[in-house]
Structure formats: C-alpha cells, structure tokens
Amino acid sequence: MDIENKINEWQEKVYKTWVAKRAERKKIFRTPSGIEVSPLYTPLDVKGDYMDKIGLPGEYPFTRGIYPNMYRGRIWTIRQYAGFGSADDTNKRFRSLLAAGQTGLSMAFDLPTQLGLDPDHILAMSEVGVVGVSMFHWKEMDRVMDQIPLDKVSTSMTINATAMELVSMYAATAESRGISAKVLDGTVQNDILKEYIARKNFIYQPEPSMRYAIDVIEYAAKNMPKWHPISISGYHIREAGADAPLEVAFTLADGIEYVKQTAERGIPVDEFASHLSFFFAGYTNVFEEVAKFRAARRMWAKIMKERFNAKKPDSLMLRFHTQTGGAELTAQQPEINIVRTTLQALAAVMGGTQSLHVNSYDEALSLPSEKAAKIAIRVQQIIAHESGAVDTVDPLAGSYYIEWLTDQIEERAWKIIDTIDSMGGMLKAISAGYPQSQIAESAYRIQQMIETGEMVKVGVNMYYEPDWVGTTEVFRVKPEVRDTVMERLKRYRSERDEMKVRDSLNELRRMAENNDVNLFPYMYNAIKAGATVGETSKTLREIWGEYKEPIIF
Template sequence: MVSGERVKEWENKVLATWLSKRKERKSKFITPSGIEVKPLYTPLDVKGDYEEKIGFPGDYPFTRGIYPNMYRGRIWTIRQYAGFGSSEDTNLRFRKLLEAGQTGLSMAFDLPTQLGLDPDHVLAYTEVGVVGVSMFHWKEMDLVMNSIPLDKVSTSMTINATAMELLSMYIATAERRGISQAQLDGTVQNDILKEYIARKNFIYPPEPSMRYAVDIIEYSYKNVPKWHPISISGYHIREAGADAVLEVAFTLADGIEYVRRTLERGIPVDDFAPTLSFFFAGYTNLFEEVAKFRAARRMWAKIMRDMFNAKKPDSMTLKFHTQTGGAELTAQQPEINIIRTTIQALAAALGGTQSLHVNSYDEAVALPSEKAAKIAIRVQQIVAYESGVTETVDPLAGSYYVEWLTDEIEERAWKVIERIEGMGGMMKAIERAYPQAEIAESAYRLQKRIEEGDMVKVGVNMSYEPDWIGTTEVFRVNPEVRERVIQRLKKYRSDRDEIKFRDSLNNLRKVAEKENVNMVPYVLDAIKKGATVGEISSTLREVWGEYREPIIF
C-alpha cells in the first residue's frame, strides 16, 4: 500500500526535479467546473469503503450502473432528437433515421407547440415548424407516426408546458390504431421547474404548473405503466451555462421537489418512483463527465433511500438519457464537431447512460441535415460496437482520478442541494432566483475563461482559421410548411362537432379551477373531441393566468 511519505518523496525528488527543467503548460489545471486537478492520483485519494462508495452494478448505491451487466446485455437506446416543418417532413426523417440504425424516436416540437399557440396565432406565424415539428391536433400526431408501430417503438417527446396535450395526442393516435395505453412506451419531458430555471418555455405560474406535471405522473403510473411521465432535465441547465456540479445539484433538487409533490397525493413512493427518468448533458471533458454521471447515480440512490424511504431497488435507480453538448459545438470549422461529439458520446457510454442522442456536426449552423444526422448515428454505433467500452461494466471504476473526481463532484453538489433545502426546496429557491443567478454566474466564468484563453476552444481561440472552407450543407425548412399546416388546421376545426368540442373545454375549465381532480382524462377527452393545443392552453390560461418571471439583475 502506498504511503503519504512515498507520495511526498516522489513529488519532492522525481516530479520537482523534472519540473525544474521542463515547466508545465499551465500553472494550474482546472476542469470546466472549477475543480483543480493534481498531476497524480493514488489510492490515498480514494476514500471510503468499496461497497459503500462504489459497490457492484445493479446494486445499491448503483455507482457502477443500474443493471448488473449493462451493455453486455443491451446497448443503450440510440435516440436521435429530430423534428421540423410539418408532420409529413418529420415522419420522413424519422423513417430514414430508423433505417440508418436509430432504435428509439425523440420528437422535437416547434416553439408555438411548446408555448401553447396554434400555427395561425399572430405570435406563432414566423416560428411554425422552424425548430421542431408543428403539432397542434391529434391527427398531426397520427401523420407524424405514419407507418411507425407505436406498440413496438419507444418515443421520447421534448415537451413541457403542453406535455399533457401531446401525451393525450399520442394516446388518441394509439387507440385509433387499436393499441391500448398499457402498450405504449416512451417519455414526455414534463419538467417545468427547469423551464423556470434555465430554458424559459413556461406558460403558467409555478403552482398550477406543478399540479399539471404531477397529474401526468399520477395518471401515467396508473394507466400507462411502461411510460416515463417525466424526464427531470439537467441538460438545459447545463446548456444555459451551469457547470457539471450545478447540473447535478439542480437536477436532483428538481427531482426531490417532484417526488415530494407526488407523495402529497398519497401515492406510495415505490409505486411511482420507478417510472421517473432523468436527462443530462454530455460535454467534452471526458473524466469530469464520467464522474458526474456516476456521482448523480449514487446521490439519487441515497436521496430515494434515505429521504423518501424507498424500498424497491428500482425506485433508487437513476435512469437517464444523455444528449451531447449543443453549447459546445462551434459554427467555426463545424466538421470538427464530429470529434467533440464522439468524445461526449464516449463519456455518456462510460458513465452508464440508458439512451443517447449525438448532436449533428452542423447544429451550430442550422437544423441537422440528413447527412449530418446519419453521421451522428454512426458515431453512436462505432462507440457501441467498435470501441470496446461496452464489453465490461463501468471500465473506469477503480481509476484513482475518476473515483476522487466522483467524490469531489458529489461533495460539491450536496452542498448546493443543502442550500436549496435550507430555502424550503427548489420551488422556493426559484422564487428567490437562486438557481437562475448561479447559472448566470457560472456561464460568465466559463465564457471569461474561453475569452482569456485559459479554456481552449479549438477553431475559436486556438487554430482559428477565418478562411476555413467547409463542406457544411445548411438545412432550411421549406417556407411552404406554414400555409400547409394552417390549411389543415382550418379543416380540422370545420370537421369537428362544435357542441361536443365546447363541452369538453368547459369541463376542462371546471376541473382546472379545482385542486384535487386529475386533469389528464379531461385533456384527453378534449383532444379526442378535436381541441387543439392552442385552444386547450387558452382555456388553462383563462383559469391560471400566465407567468412573468422576476428580474434578477
């Protein structure tokens, strides 16, 4: 066993002698999260009992993974985030991605859909189909899922403030095809807290929005048992400028808040906790990212066991999707983003992700082209089948550096969570703008390091080439999409039974005014009666109002 004296001897004799002749590149080596890295780690840096801190995969505290044999049994779900224009456009892209090797769908929606506006709304006009598919009526969901078996493919929908409407559309589409709710597999993001913290695509004030989110959790575990009713999302927190520590801390603090609110319904924790899922970013600093994933998994296991008295192992497992870092992509020399995303995908695999999206190299320029999206799938396949990292479980476990860094991230994240708990939980912290301010400060620190050259960004502050001639194909959404979907919207409205439609919205309005009735059946009924996303959202706006966030600077 190495001793402290032996380490000191090496530092003073071997390392110091070497450095007296050959200086290091920097005075300090610091991770993007501000963690200083030593030149060497030894067994002395790894604290705690092996079973308590690291353990075995598939067993508490799940540091090494949530399944005993991980990718030796099944590779993560290759789930590329896609969607643009009309339902037909997105359906075609989905089918091409599935043909290329994608194993699960991930649907992107345009901003009007996310904010509860129909495509003919004056505020929606210029954004129809631009950053995702325009999805305003359940028959559009039927079109986007044309020739795709809903009972055989899992679908993730990145939707929050209108998650209930989109889930209802998916259910209505399935039932029209004779597929029961119990057969459906997938996820709605439904994480409204991170919208207030980072992404800002909220509609209603926090309290009714939390009721809305928990209604989906309650309904899904009872009626759509294979469905993940929430994806508690650190990704957008990281993309807004948070470092890895804040990403873990704020995401898990959000998770604590959702669990508390669901427990207040009188639902036993072991009934719904296994359906919860998470969503993290995968950035380029390989070891920090791997350590982040391992720390988050261990922390969530402790939270569920010790804070909420969960008994089932499945209730303590942190199941998560990873998307590579969009904010790390550069418009300069876009092709080199393939290298960045490959490292990020490798970090996700080494960190034990359950599903993965690899950003296309052109996403700093435009929506992904078909070619770039296919290359992103190939990145996943090469990591999965050629790199060798999937052949043993948690291959970086036991690395003195990785285990030390896992501990360090966990320790720092606990301090942030303790501060949030001291404020009364994440809802109270959001009201005080604590996470918003912390993310802004983190973003400033990171940008300053890039501008000062302390943090290298190849193609930006190193090896910058203004005359770089790339071969990037810039993808553009067909501007005819807007008129096409608006015409279909008019037809949907003219074809529906107006009395039944009005009655369904009136019933929803009455339920929204109450606090102890789950709204999902009423939204589902309105969807089946022909109501649009904009009409349902307008009804809820009348009852709940719209949220205006506080100014924090």
C-alpha cells in the same frame, strides 16, 4: 517504505526536479467546472469503504451502473432528437433514422406547440415548424407516426408546458389504431421546474404548473405502466451555463420536488419512482462527465432511500438519457464537431447512460441535414461495436482520478442541495432567483475562461483559421410548410363537432378550478374531441394566468 512516504519522495525528488527544468503548460490545471486537478492521483485520494461508496453494478448505491451487466446485455437506446416542418416532413426523417439504425424516436416540437399557440396565432407566424414539428391536433400526431408501430417503438417527446396535451395526442392516436395506452412505451419531458430555471418555455404560474406536471405523473402511474411521465432535465440547465456540480444539484433538487409533491397525493413512492427518468448533458471533458454521471446515480439512490424511504431497488435507480452538448459545438470548422460529439458520447457510455442522442456536426449552423444526422447515428454505432467501451461494466471505475473526481462533484452538489433545502425546496429557491443567479455566475465564469484562453476551443480561440471557407450543407425548413399546416388546421376545425369541442373545453375549465381533480382525463377528452393545443392552453390560461419572470441580476 509505505505509499505515503514513497509519494512524497517522488514529488520532491522526481516530479519537482523534472518540472523545474521543463515548465508545465499551465500554472493550474482545472476541469471546466473549476475543480483543480493534481498531476497524480493515488490510493490515498480514494476515501471511504469500497462497498458503501462504489459497490457493484446493479446494487445500491448504483455508482457503477443500474444493471448488473450493463451493455454486455444490450446497448443503450439510440435515440436521435428530430423534428421539423410539418408532420409529413418529420415522419420522413423518422423513417430515415430508423432505417439507419436508430432504435428509439425522440420528437422535437416547434415553439408555438411548446408555448400552447396554434399555427394561426399572431405570435406563431414566423415559428411554425422551424425548431421542431408543428403539433396542434391529434391527427397531426397520427401523420407523424404514419407506418410506425406505436406498440413496438419507444418514443420520447421533448415538451413541457403542453406535455399533457401531447401525451393525450399520442394516446388518442394509439386508440384510433386499436392500441391500448397500457402498452405505450416512451417518455415525456414534463419538467416545468427547469423551464423556470433555464429553458424559459413556461406558460402558467409555478404552482398550477406543478399541479399540471404531477397530474401527468399520477395518471401515468395508474394507467400507462410502461410510460415515463417525466424526464427530469439537467441538460438545459447545463446548456444555460451551469457547470457539472450545478447540473447535478439542480436536477436532483427538481427531482426531490416532484417526488415530494407526487407522494403528497397519497401515491406510495414505490408505485411511481421507477417510472421517473432523468436527462443530462454530455460535454467534452470525458473524465469530469463520467464522474458526474456516477455521482448523480449514487446521490439519487441515497435520496430515494434515506429521504423518501423507498424500498424497491427499482425505486432507487437513476435512469437517464444523455444528449451531447449543443453549446459545445462551434460554427467555425463545423466538421470537427464530429470529434467533440464522439468524446461526449463516449463519456455518456462510460458513465452508464440508458439512452443517447448525439448532436449532428452542423447544429451550430442549422437544424441537422439528413447526412449529418446519419453520421451522428454512426458515431454511436462505432462506439457500440468498435471501441471496446461496452465490453465491461463501468470501465473507468477504480481509476484514482475518476473516484476522486466523483467524490468532488458529489460533495459540491450536496452543498448546493443543502442550500436549496434551507430555502424550503426548489419552488421557493426558484422564486428567490437562486438557481438562476448561480447559472448566470457559472456561465460568466466559463465564458471568461474561453476569452482568456484558459479553456481552449479549437477553431475559436486556438487554431482559428480566418480564411476558412465553409462547405457544410445548411438545412432550411421549406417556407411553404406554414401554408400546409394552416390548411390542415382549417380543415380539422371544419370537420369536428364544435358542440362537443366546446363542452369538453368547458369541462376542462371547471376541472382546472378544482385542485383535487386530476386534469388528464379531461384533457384527453378535449384532445379526442378535436380541440387544438392552442385551445386547451387558452382555456388553462384563463384560469391560471401566465407567468412573468422576475428580472434576476
């Protein structure tokens, strides 16, 4: 009897008979993205040629991973996202995390820094150092990296609208220590498109903002060979409410826009493509997340090969960082978030991530305490050394369910990308409000699933404990941080050569008016001269204006 007939017979005589007597928990089983899940998957559900669709690790289409032996050689970079208060506070946390076994730094900046405002700006008053470190002058970067060797550590910076300023500060700090920018290893997010789509920390109009972002990519390609000048981010898209196919589609569509505009500068794709990096969320449904990562990797390889005619294998590889899902965490019974983040991290590892941040269990309540941050590192270390997930490459490959689900996510994501292409690309799609509206619809659907109980959130809509009393330590930034920061801002301004700062800002202004010039060298000169992030951003605001988001229903 062939397999199809055998499966049909099993469904009629075994499965349906069993279910008729013992009802299943749900009429329909779905993933969080709404993909309906069958009770059984078999070889009949796996379509296409193995070598064309799945292949071998380290080879096109990279479905099974970008390296031949993956974690058998070395594990992913353990890169905990951290930063708060003053530079001194963040430096202390960095050194604590490194002592606990973190292998790469990931720097969070406060909202004033992200939005190009100095700490003494009226809009910055209540936000200095609250959700990240206050970073307004290159000497603050020097303090953050005190006793940390810039030529030996890899540093990631989550900054977008002021990315050029922050990379300049990092390079200026290195130069002050006699370290060349050519040896600096790290990543700057610099993904302004996803700010318009989801995160909303933009400053300028989309067109000059894209020029700004591409300037960073171009400069790094020529002058910072070990630096990743962009981290094309699906994480914030997912956190805003997108499901897995939307996260993949919008992230890759953003990537297409960046590659297209960089190539239009006359830079061959194979000279910069290997320096592009990506950033995805890791959510709790392990199988959907593993399938998502595999689908994204396969799609990007196809995009680079067929759309941009990339030749080098390195140019086809989707390298990505993963952060576990912040929106998945609950303030109720927060200790059980350790279980959630462990599943999310395991999904990222089995999906082939190159770098990983595990959220701390208390992040639904506050910034992480030192204890919670250390536990988050231990989660990664247990997966690396005790789970067995790293002993073989792509351990879930060949699962009929995983391969089917990978295909499903890929098919849905291609349809979304086709729609964006028909609109003229991601910039035009953003102007039309397409990705914003799709995310809003997805967020509404997911929230409905939670409120109806179709999507269970333990401790929230099931196993809720009304009498539960929290004992979790809640971390708070010290209120005197702002005074410390303000004092240093005043001192830096008093110590600098004001004529030199003024001249450098005037030169930056002139170059901002010329679209044929790369701004980075002029930004770097202004930062080295002692200009603050608020002053450089104010200069660009005067030329480019500020973006006011249209209302999207």
